[in-house]
Amino acid sequence: REQVQVAGSSTVLPYSTIVAELFGENTDFGTPVIESGGSSTGLRRFCEGVGENTIDIANSSRQIRDSEVEECAANGVTDIMEVRIGYDGIVFASAQSGASFAFTPADWFNALSAKVVRDGAIVDNTAASWAEVNPELADQEILAFVPGTRHGTREVFDEKVIAQGCEDSGALEVFTAELGEEEAEAACMTLRTDGRSVDIDGDYTETLARIGSSPNGIGVFGLSFYENNMDTLQVATMSGVTPSTETIASGEYPVSRPLFIYVKKAHIGVIPGVKEFAEFFVSDAIAGPDGPLAAYGLVSDPELASVQQAVADETTMQ
C-alpha cells in the first residue's frame, strides 16, 4: 500500500484532509486517504486487526472507550498511540436576519428540557418563546436544531450545556430530591419532543439549510463551520463569552471538546508514512496557533509540545 489510510469522525475529517493535502504536497509519501463515516466506524475499522487491509489511523471526536480498547486487543491491535490534535469549539448560531442572543446554559436547559422546575415543582416544559425562558432574551419562537444522538457533539451539548444548565438553574436539586440521583440525571438530559427541539442526524450543512427554511431556528455548529459561514450566521455568546479559538483555548468559553487521532503502532515502519504523517499532523507549522488548522477553526492544543514528544517517542496507551 502506498498511502496511509485514515478513517473516522466527520468532525476531524476536514482537519485531516487539510493535513493530508499538505503532507502529500510536501513529502515523498502519497497523500493519505481519509475516509469519513463517524468515530464509531473509524475505530471499528481500526480495531479490526493488523494488516494491509486495515486502516492505520482512526479519527475520533471522542476518546476511545475501554470496551473498544478491549475489542482492539482481542483482534490483535494492542499498541495504540493516542494523539490529541486540538479542540473543537461548539457554538450556537442563528440567522443573520434574526435577533442576536446571549445565552447561559440555564437558558438552554429551561428552553429544551422535557421537564422543568417552575415554582419548585416539576412541570412539563411549555415555553414557546425565548423570552418566556429568560426575559432578557429576544421574544423569538423556540426552535433549536441540536445534533442528533449519533453525533459526538450531542454528548458535549448534553453535558456542558444542558446538564450544566440543569445544575445552574437549580433544577438538578429538585430532580434529585424528587426522583433520586440517577433518575435526576436522566431527567435533566431528556429533551422535549414537541418539535421545539429538532434532532439533526445530518451534518452542519443540514442545520444551516434548516435555519434557511426556518429563520427562527437556532442551531448548534462547530466553530470552524461558523467561521466559514459568518456571512449568513450570527453567533450567540455563552455566559457572556464570544466563542473564538482564543477564548476556547483559554478555557473562557465552556463548550468545547478534544479531538483525537489514534495511530496503530504496529503499522509504523510497515506502511510508509504513518509516523511521519502523525508527526506532520501535530507539528507546529500545522497544528500550532498560526498553522492552517487554526486558521480553519481548530483550537490549538496548549500542550502541543508534549503531544509532539509523545508521537516522536511512539508512546502508546496503557
Add this chain to the structure above:
Amino acid sequence: MTDHPRATGAKSLYVQDARTRRRNAAEKRFRAYGLTAIVIACTMLAVLVFTIVRDGSGAFRQTYLSIPVALDAQVLDPKGNRDPAEMAGVLTLSYGQVLDRALDAAVAGLDLQIEGLESGDIDGLISRDASAQLRDRVLADPDLVGQTVDVNVLANGRIDGYFKGRVTMETAARDANTSPAQLMLADELVKAGLLVTRFNAGFLTAADASDQRPEAAGVGVAILGSLYMMLVVLVLAVPIGVAASIYLEEFAPRSRWTDLIEVNIANLAAVPSIVFGILGLAVFINFAGLPASAPIVGGLVLTLMTLPTIIIATRAALKAVPPSIRDAALGVGASRMQTVFHHVLPLAAPGILTGTIIGLAQALGETAPLLLIGMVAFVREFPAAPPEGLFDPASALPVQVYNWTQRSDPAFVERASGAIIVLLIFLLCMNLLAIFLRRKFERRW
C-alpha cells in the same frame, strides 16, 4: 338472439349517445391523467435539473490570477545547488510567501487607493493551492529558480464567489474570511487584466481538495472511480442478472426451491444499501482480503446491490413474451437454450435494458454502501489504469457530492451541484447506448 338489447340507442353515429359520451369523457379524463402524470414527472425533472444546473454551472467557471513571480533563489534553493532532492525540502509555505510577495509587488505597481486594504487582504486573493502548483512547477524545472516567470494560479474561493455573485460587499463585511476592501481590489485587478474568470477544466480533471481550497477541488478521481466501478458492475451485474433470470424464468422447475429464490431476490431489493456495505466489508475486505477504498470492492458491492433490480426487471420482461413464440421455436427443433437466446431474449431486451438503466442509475448514485468499504473518502491520487487501478484507492461521483455537501465553505455547494451535473452526464452517456438498443428491439406482436 332477436331480443338482444341494442348496444347503441342513437341511430346516427354522428350523435353520441349519453353512455358513449360518458365513456368518452372517461376516456378523455383517463388520457388527461396519463398526460398529467407525464407532465408531473417531467416538470419535477425540469425543476430538479434546473436547480442543479443553476447551482452547479458555476463550478465550470473559475477565477484565475496571472502575475509575474520572481522565484527568489534565497528562499527556494537556500543551498544554491539546484538539486531537486534538496529543493524538495522547501515546503509549500515558502512558495506561498514568494507568491504573496509577487502579488504585493503587482498590486503596488498598479498604484491603487483602496480604503482599509491590508496586506493580508492582498495575500488572501491567492488560492492556497497556488503554492503547491508553483512548487511542483519549480521542482520539475529547477532552473526556473532565480528567474521571474508568469504564473497563472487560482484565485481564492471567496474572490471567485464574488464574481459569481455568491459573495457580495454586504456579506463580505460580516465575513472574517474576506473584506469589502479585498473585493474592491479584486475589481481593480479585473480591470488591470490580472484576474480573469474562464472555463474551469480543472474541475473535471483535478482531484479533490481540502476544505481550505474549494477553488481547487475537482472530480477527476471521482470520475475515474465511478468509471471503474461501473465497469465492474456492467461486466458482472448484467450477465449474472440476465443469466439468473433466464434460469429462474425459463428453466427452473416450479418448486418451493425456486419460490424461495424468487422471494429471496425480491427481498434483496428491499435491503437498505448500507447493509450491502456491511456485507462488502465483511466478505470482500475482511474475508477475501481485497483492499479498502478500492473500486473493485465498490463495484462488487454495487453489483450485488443492482442484481435484484436487474433480475426482477428481466424476469418480468421474459414473462411478458407470449408462449406461442417459444412453442414456435421448440416446434422446429430448437433447444430451450436456443429458444431463449434466439427468440425470447431479443423480445425481452427492452425490459432488460430498462432494468439495466435503472439499476445502473441506482448504482451510480449510491453512497451509503461505499461508506463502510472506505470509498467515502478524501482521495487525492489518481488510480492507475485498469486492471491494477481497480485495486487503487479512489473516490466516486456520488461520494464527492456527499462529501462536498458536508463541507463548511459555501463554495462547495456549487462544486457539489457541478459534480451532480457531471454525474448526470455520466449517467446519460452510460444510458445512451441502452436507450438506443431498447428502441431498436422494441416491437409489438
Add this chain to the structure above:
Amino acid sequence: MYDTIRSESAVSQQDIKISARDVQVFYGEKQAIKDLNVEILDKTVTAFIGPSGCGKSTFLRCINRMNDTIDSARIAGRITIDGEDIYDRRIDPVQLRAKVGMVFQKPNPFPKSIYDNVAYGPRIHGLARGKAELDEIVERSLRGAALWNEVKDRLSEPGTGLSGGQQQRLCIARAVATSPEVLLMDEPCSALDPIATSQVEELIEQLRTQFSVVIVTHSMQQAARVSQKTAFFHLGNLVEYGDTDDIFTKPRDSRTEAYISGRIG
C-alpha cells in the same frame, strides 16, 4: 329462400347498410386494396371470398376502423354506414365498433375467465341491468356460438385454456353478446368441425333477420349456404360483387370463374 333474396337485390337506397367508395388501403408502401367500391345491404349476409392475401381481412378491418391500430396502415376513399362517413372527424370509433362487431381471423380470447370474455362487451356497453341478466346474455351468446355445452361447467376457467375451435367459438360468442348492428366475421368457422360450423351458420342465419352480417370464408359451399351476396376479391381488387347464386352459377369475370372452379388461388 333464395327467392326473397333475389327480390331484395333490387334494393332501394335506404336498404344499403355499408357503402364503400374508391377505398384504397396501403400498408406502408404496399397497396393492399385498390379502388374498391361496394354496397353492403342491411339484413343480408354478404360473403367475401378470394385467395389468401387478397385483402379481405384488410377491407373488413376498414369497416370498423380496426386498421387505425396498425401504424403503417393508411386508408383513402370513403366508407359510409347508414349514410354516415365513418372516417368523418365527428365519428367516434368506439361507438362505431360497438355498432359494427368483429370476429377476428385469429381467435384472441382475453386472458380472463370464459364468462368474463363473453360478459366483457355487455358490461362496457351497459347491456345488462343485473347479474342475472348478464348471466342470461352470456348463456345465450355461448349457446348461439355452439359452445355452451362444452364450457358450461368451466365458465370460470381461463378462455386461453380452450382448444383452437373452442376459442374461435368463444370469440364469436363474445362478438354476438354485444348485439352489434353489423357483424364482421373473418373466417369464423375455419377451426370448426362440420357440426359446429352448421350451428354457427344457423346463428348467422338468425342474426340476418335483424342485422347485416359480413363473413369472410374460404369455403365456397359455406358462402353459397349462408350468404345472399358475395364479393370476390383478387389481388386487392374487388373483382365481382353480386347475388351469391349469380356469382356461383354465372360469374361475369373470368377470374371469378377460375377461382370458383378451383383454377386460380
Add this chain to the structure above:
Amino acid sequence: MYDTIRSESAVSQQDIKISARDVQVFYGEKQAIKDLNVEILDKTVTAFIGPSGCGKSTFLRCINRMNDTIDSARIAGRITIDGEDIYDRRIDPVQLRAKVGMVFQKPNPFPKSIYDNVAYGPRIHGLARGKAELDEIVERSLRGAALWNEVKDRLSEPGTGLSGGQQQRLCIARAVATSPEVLLMDEPCSALDPIATSQVEELIEQLRTQFSVVIVTHSMQQAARVSQKTAFFHLGNLVEYGDTDDIFTKPRDSRTEAYISGRIG
C-alpha cells in the same frame, strides 16, 4: 393408389413409426385424453378428425412432447417413435422435435423477417453449408407451401405482417424447411383458399413418399383426399382408427358414422 395402402395396412412391425399405448393426458384435473392406443405408420398420411375440443391437438402435441411446455399438462402412458419411448429420460426432446416437426393450429410466425422465419430451422440444425444453399432451402420450402410467389419480393419484411392464410403457409414452410421425419400438422389449411389448400395437399402427398405425416383436419373431404389412415376422436377417446376409405365408407362405430354424416359434433 388406395390399393397399395390397403396392402400396407397389413403392416409388419417395422413399418410402425409412432405407437401410443394407454396414453392419458390431463390438464390439471381435467382429462383431455382417455386411454388412447394407436399405431401410426411410416410413409403414410394419417388424418385425425373429430369434433372441436375432442383432444386432437392435445395428442398431436404429445407426439413431439410440446405438452412439456404446458405446466398443467400431465401425460401417462407410453409413446414410441421408431420403437424408442419418447418419454424416456434418455431422450432429448430437442432431438425429438427436430425429427418430429409441427405446424401449430394458430399460425405463430416469429417476429422476424419472412426469410429468417423459414431459415431458422435449417440454421440451427446446420442443414445448409452456405448462404446459397440456405437460400435454396428457403425458396424450396416457400414454394412447397405455395407462398413463394406472394412473398418473393418481400422476404425481408416481418412475417407478422402477413395475412392470416399467408402466416399459416409460412408456418408450414418453416416446418418443412427442417425436413423432419414426421410432420404433425394441426389444421394446416384452415385459413387457406381451395387452390392454396390443394397445393399444400400436394406438398403433403410429396412428403409422404419419404416421411410420416399426421394431419388434423375438420374437412372430411380433405381427410379423404390426402390421408391413407384416419383416426376419429370423440370426447378424448380415440373411437375408431383405420384405413381412410373404410372409415368413410363403412365406419364401425356409430359415433363415427354420426360424425361423418354430420349428425354429431
Add this chain to the structure above:
Amino acid sequence: MPMSWALLAAILLAVAGFLLGRSRAHATAAQDVRTLHSRPAYHGMNAALAVMLPALVVLILASGLRMSGVIPVASGPVAGLLALAAAVAGLGWAVTRAGRGFRARNSVERMVLGLMIFCSMIAIATTIGIVLSLIFETISFFRQYSLADFFFSTVWSPRFEGNSRLGMLPLLWGTLYISFIALLVAVPIGLLAAIYLSEYASPRLRSIAKPAVEVLAGIPTIVYGLFALVTVGPMLRDWIAQPLGLGNSGSSVMTAGLVMGIMLIPFVSSLSDDIINAVPQSLRDGALGLGSTPSETVRSVVLPAALPGIVGAILLAASRAIGETMIVVLGAGAAATISANPFEAMTTITVKIVSQLTGDNDFSSPETLVAFALGLTLFVITLGLNVIALIIVRKYREQYE
C-alpha cells in the same frame, strides 16, 4: 502477475479449442454435417468452455485462498500452472470427444445451464452473506439489550451515557408510513405515465419522455433530500400544515413521501411501460373490436395481462422506498415518533441503521450495535412482506393461467 498470464493463456487455449473442436467435428462429419448430433460450432464451443471453466475455477479458488492468506502469495505461478493444466485437460477431453456421436450441444447447454444456476445461487449466497454479516453483532446487541424492549417499546432515544431506549416500533411505523405515501405518489403517477407512454403517446414523445423520466431514478438522492428540505417541506408547512393546524414542522412524513414518490416514478413507469408494450396487440384488437375505449381496453385487458410484471415493478419501487435514507433524513427528519399525522416529523429504520452505524458512539455499545439488529429485523420483515406479496400474486394469477 502469473495468474493473469494463466488467464490469458487459458483464453488463447479456449480459442484454439473452439477451432480444433469445430474442425474435428467437420472432419468426422465428412461430407454431411447432418450426420453430426450437434452443429460443428457447438463442438467448438464445447471445447472452449471445457478449457475456460476448469481454468477459471482453479484461478478463482487460488486467488481466493491467496487473498485470505491460506496459501502464500508466492504461490501465484503454481496456481497459474495448475490452471493451465486444468485448461489443457479440458481441451484434451473436449477435442477427443468432438465428432459424430458426441452430443456437443447438450454438453454446452449443460455447462451454460450450470453457469446460470451458479448465477442464481449468487442471490442465495448474498442473502446468506447478509445474514451472517449481521447476525453476530445482532447477537451481541441482544446480549446487552433486552429483546422485548427492542421489539415492543415505543420509545427510541439512544444516549451516549448508556441507558438508551431502543424500541424499534416508532422506526417501523415511520418506515411503513413513509413508504406508503411514497407508493401512493409513485404508483398512480408511474402507472398512468406508463399507460400513456405505451398506449397513447406518439413514438416521438415516447422516445423522449421515457428516458427523461428515467433520469429521475439517476438523480442522486441528496438532491431530492435538499429539494424536500428547502422547497417542499416549508411549502407544505406554510400552505397546508399550519393553516390546518396540523403542526409546524418543516420536515414531515408527507414531505419525504412526496419527494420519494417522485424519485420512484421511473421504477414503476419504465418497467411497466415495457411490460405493457409486450402485451400482444391481438388482445387490444379484441377489446377494441368490441367497442371498448382505449382506456377500457387498458384497464380490463392490458393491465391484467401485464399484471405480474407490474407487480414486480411496484415491489421494486416499494423496496427502494424502504431502503432510502437521504430523502428521509432531510425530508422527514430524525425524530422517532409514532403518530398518524402526516405532517409530523418521523424517521425510518434505514435512516437509523445508517446514523447509528456512522455515528460517534462506542462501536461495541448497544447504541451502535442496534444498527445490525435493525438491519436484520428489517430483513426479516421485508421477507415476510414479500412472501405475502408472492402468495397474493399467485392467488390472483391462478385465476388466469
